[in-house]
Amino acid sequence: MAEHGAHITVASVVDDQPSIFEVVAQDSLMTAVRPALQHLVKVLAESHPAHYGFFWRWFDEIFTFLDLLLQQHYLSKTSASFSENFYGLKRIVMGDTHKLQRLASAGLPKQQLWKSILFLVLIPYLKVKLEKLVSSLKEEDQYSIHPPSSHWKRFYRAFLAVYPFVNMAWEGWFLIPQLRYILGKAQHHSPLLRLAGVRLGRLTLQDIQDLEHKPAEGSTKQLSASVSEKIKSVLKKAMGGVALSLSTGLSVGVFFLQFLEWWYSSENQETIKSLTALPIPPPPIHLDYNSDSPLLPKMKTVCPLCRKTRVNDTVLATSGYVFCYRCVFNYVRSHQACPITGYPTEVQHLIKLYSPEN
Template sequence: MAERGAHLTAGLSASAGRPSIFEVVAQDTLMSAVRPAAQHACKVLAESNPARYGFLWRWFDELYALLDLLLQRHYLSRTSASFSENFYGLKRIPLGGGRGLWRLANLGLPKTQYWRSLLVIIAVPYVKVKLDRLFARLREEDDYAIHLPESSWKRLYKAFLAAYPFVNMGWEGWFLIYRLLYVFGRSQIHSPLLRVAGVRLGNLTPADLQAFEQRSSSASGPLTSESVVGNLTSFLGKAVGGVAMSLSTGVSVGVFFLQFLEWWYSSENQETIKSLSSLPTPPPPVHLDRLTNEALPRLKTICPLCNKIRTNDTALATSGYVYCYRCAYSFVKRHQRCPVTGYPSELQHLVKLYSPEA
């Protein structure tokens, strides 16, 4: 069976300019492996110094999308491919270009396919991550939040929680159908996002590689009669190109590191990870003589947020401080951090305390 599968994929990839299913799937998963590693690095920085690096955790999705936009824009305009596609020696070819290899990859894509490709590469993953995170947060809040029985928000809330798993299943099934059609040679594209962009993937040809070398050699030559604007544009282009080449080289070295992270975060290492990545012990409260109006209250039964006797005592697991349930719930939901220490926190970190007298 394995021999027949290998023969099938080898035969299909032998067609002119048609990548194998392994190449297209590998380039799809490359950027999805980079994102968790970058997110974990931002989380470690935010936990080490919340005041200085906390914004990296709060605005990670937006910052990552911005950096990804700059990277993908450079590669689409210079190589007619995204970063991961160029890493695996692929390029994008317009669907209306016939069965030929269209034109050299260093000339870039037409404007229509260029902007469509940039949209689906950046916007679709960003929206998908936001929806997944919203669904996870609402599902966790469903056990704690209080909604009015007949409120319209509750009906919309319940409808979203009920429908999103089926929508997500249909989305993943849509991609699976395209990949199966690609494996059996019934389609030239392996992803519906490529259909939206109006392109298909093809292998880089020797002419493309020669054009890349000629372009890099001409760009490294001395400038003779260019204007100030031309010099600035050339300098920025070289800078972006240097960063992109550094990223491309770094990814080839970092593939092993990403595989190591995948093993490290496997189920058998969860206990070790929890012990190594646990938050540091928060500093003790300041001395009573040095308290100010914004410091911790003098009495242990006072909530640090409302400065009143606590009701429904609730501890924040990330720091250990105790608040009123309503105060802690509202603050953590709005700011995603501990009010006292600034450690990144979520609603699931709230722990209800029950006194023995209750």
């Protein structure tokens, strides 16, 4: 099996087609960015709802707008989406031969550009909205006050019954091309790429050189232009370093916030208490009664310390035995232990009992 996987990878390198690992990795990049940013906005909105509540309520729309700007910039400048460019890939128009391929810096033609933006930005937005709608309908179905015979309730119950099959068909629509891509039977790992009229390929050496030196074109025409290009290059590198630092810090910060949220969650606290709680002590061993040992008297209403009928009944929380308040208070303050079991005890462990007769 390993030899077969190696054969597939080598074959993809030869015909300039990326491996399944590369295309799946670039698909996962943007899907990982969204929940990280969403969690960050959620924490900010919970800490300062007046300032950041707007961003939480309209997070999907704001993220979609920023994603639209980001993808449009990369598709027009590098012929690839943000994640595809990150992994050194580009979009190639179907029908272009190896010799007639456009350089990545030329960008995609308008038709393929807007189709790519549609499938990269609008489809994920609609999918997120549909999932939220299904979640809200499930809650309404459970807690709704609509009568069971109402048309609305029958409609969304039918919708909830059909949705799992529609979702399964959607996932299968993507799974089949991926399997064919792994076996070398298809040029597209996603049906959306076929609909956009493009396929994925690796950046060539000429593409990389052109992307790196494109900002410096025309720098030899005049000295002032050269200086301005150098300044722009320095600023671009500085901004790139700042962007990299921010992205790294954001990833680490989001991970830390998720860890804190998990650590202080109610479920985790119960687990921690169960793991760190002291074991239940065994019941005390009853020895023979004698006059020198403060053991249990035969009558339940007698204090084990003064051997008289109890006054102001007080129980020790550490052992459960009942004494006179004055007797057990003095004993615990002097010995810091239960008179019967010897368990470590403090004064705050005394609990006074009030019976209806009193």
